[in-house]
Amino acid sequence: MTTETLTSTEYIKHHLQNLTCGFGDGGIHCAHSAEEAQEMGFWALNVDTIGMSLVLGLLFLFFFRSVAKKATAGVPSNAQNFVEWFIEFIDGSVRGSFSGRNPLIAPLALTVFVWVFLMNAMDLIPIDWVPGLATALGLSHFKAVPTTDVNAPIGMALGVFVLVLFYSFKIKGSVGFAKELSLQPFGKYGLPVNLVLELINLIAKPVSLALRLFGNMYAGEMVFILIALLPFYLQWVLSVPWALFHILIITLQAFIFMTLTIVYLDMAHQEHH
Amino acid sequence: MNINMTLLGQLIMFVIFVAVCMKYIWPPIVGALAARKQQIADGLAAAERGKHDLDLAAKRSAELLREAKEKAAEILAQGERLKIELLDQAKASAQEEAERIMVAARAEVGQEVSRARETLRNQVADLVVAGASKILQREVDAKAHADLLSALKQEL
Numbered sequence: 570m571t572t573e574t575l576t577s578t579e580y581i582k583h584h585l586q587n588l589t590c591g592f593g594d595g596g597i598h599c600a601h602s603a604e605e606a607q608e609m610g611f612w613a614l615n616v617d618t619i620g621m622s623l624v625l626g627l628l629f630l631f632f633f634r635s636v637a638k639k640a641t642a643g644v645p646s647n648a649q650n651f652v653e654w655f656i657e658f659i660d661g662s663v664r665g666s667f668s669g670r671n672p673l674i675a676p677l678a679l680t681v682f683v684w685v686f687l688m689n690a691m692d693l694i695p696i697d698w699v700p701g702l703a704t705a706l707g708l709s710h711f712k713a714v715p716t717t718d719v720n721a722p723i724g725m726a727l728g729v730f731v732l733v734l735f736y737s738f739k740i741k742g743s744v745g746f747a748k749e750l751s752l753q754p755f756g757k758y759g760l761p762v763n764l765v766l767e768l769i770n771l772i773a774k775p776v777s778l779a780l781r782l783f784g785n786m787y788a789g790e791m792v793f794i795l796i797a798l799l800p801f802y803l804q805w806v807l808s809v810p811w812a813l814f815h816i817l818i819i820t821l822q823a824f825i826f827m828t829l830t831i832v833y834l835d836m837a838h839q840e841h842h
Numbered sequence: 843m844n845i846n847m848t849l850l851g852q853l854i855m856f857v858i859f860v861a862v863c864m865k866y867i868w869p870p871i872v873g874a875l876a877a878r879k880q881q882i883a884d885g886l887a888a889a890e891r892g893k894h895d896l897d898l899a900a901k902r903s904a905e906l907l908r909e910a911k912e913k914a915a916e917i918l919a920q921g922e923r924l925k926i927e928l929l930d931q932a933k934a935s936a937q938e939e940a941e942r943i944m945v946a947a948r949a950e951v952g953q954e955v956s957r958a959r960e961t962l963r964n965q966v967a968d969l970v971v972a973g974a975s976k977i978l979q980r981e982v983d984a985k986a987h988a989d990l991l992s993a994l995k996q997e998l
Contacts, residue, residue, distance in 0.1 A: 642877030724852025
């Protein structure tokens with residue numbers, strides 16, 4: 570993308586813009602600039618985010634399903650070995666953080682971890698390859714890393730939040746949940762304060778869950794974009810160490826997202842703090 | 843950077859992926875893991891049982907061996923006893939036989955002696971008669987002197 574006419578600002582802006590499409594004047598229409606995307610409002614879709622996460626999610630499902638179909642209690646194949654190692658790792662994490670009994674939690678944790686990891690891992694593809702390919706296909710913008718689009722983490726965190734609310738009501742009952750929100754930490758005489766604090770606490774869970782992942786990945790992406798502004802023969806000096814370090818970050822962020830999901834759901838399952 | 847319907851799309855995908863994972867991925871693999879665990883546990887238990895059986899068999903074989911040894915020793919002792927008994931019997935019967943032979947021999951010797959004495963007596967009597975006849979220079983009537991001679995024989 571570093572053509573002569575493109576300034577650094579334009580390059581950065583271009584890389585930070587999703588392929589946002591919505592229903593324009595009598596048809597589907599994709600934004601060509603950030604302002605245009607802004608004008609589309611809520612009823613627009615970031616096609617690149619949805620597409621990448623869909624492809625990566627299906628990749629995860631197909632690979633694990635192909636192994637699960639052939640799963641044997643006898644001598645496992647290499648793929649099964651790998652998947653089993655993974656499943657046991659997830660199972661261990663769930664057992665370590667989740668005290669209740671719920672058959673949903675472990676598959677949820679597995680999906681969260683692998684999906685987020687795969688989406689984060691797109692950050693390791695050289696920064697211009699995917700947008701370059703998209704440009705060759707005639708698309709104006711393309712962000713390869715779904716987790717650097719704030720919508721993706723928010724969508725997932727929203728799912729987790731709904732589950733937290735659902736299990737809070739289911740396990741504690743409406744009264745129990747209301748009591749938990751209003752009677753601590755200061756007892757019944759500090760009820761309004763309690764309510765405010767606990768509601769903030771509750772809302773902070775999905776927000777921090779989403780923004781932590783988004784912030785980390787966005788910042789990492791940003792560094793890659795800035796490194797890409799260097800002359801091509803110097804880029805490797807910074808991009809190689811940063812990519813190596815980023816391997817740690819993408820894994821860590823996926824792990825944190827999974828662990829927090831488990832922990833929040835564990836809190837929702839506990840009758841008393 | 844704007845919030846739009848993408849997050850709903852993401853939410854829907856999330857729900858579907860989790861549901862698929864929960865229904866089609868997690869159970870078979872965890873089931874295989876549990877089955878393998880069970881197999882390994884069974885195998886270990888079987889090995890333990892086999893080891894136990896082996897121990898029992900070893901104990902039993904040692905016992906059998908000990909019993910066999912005892913029996914053999916007993917049989918040997920019995921044989922020894924029998925041998926001594928037989929030897930004693932043989933010795934006793936041999937002694938008896940020897941005594942019997944001795945008695946028979948002694949009796950025979952006695953007979954022989956008396957027979958020899960008889961012969962000797964007869965010969966002496968003959969000699970005496972011959973001598974006397976020579977001394978008398980005449981024919982002595984043997985019949986006439988038979989009484990005399992037999993009296994002499996008795997004296998001898």
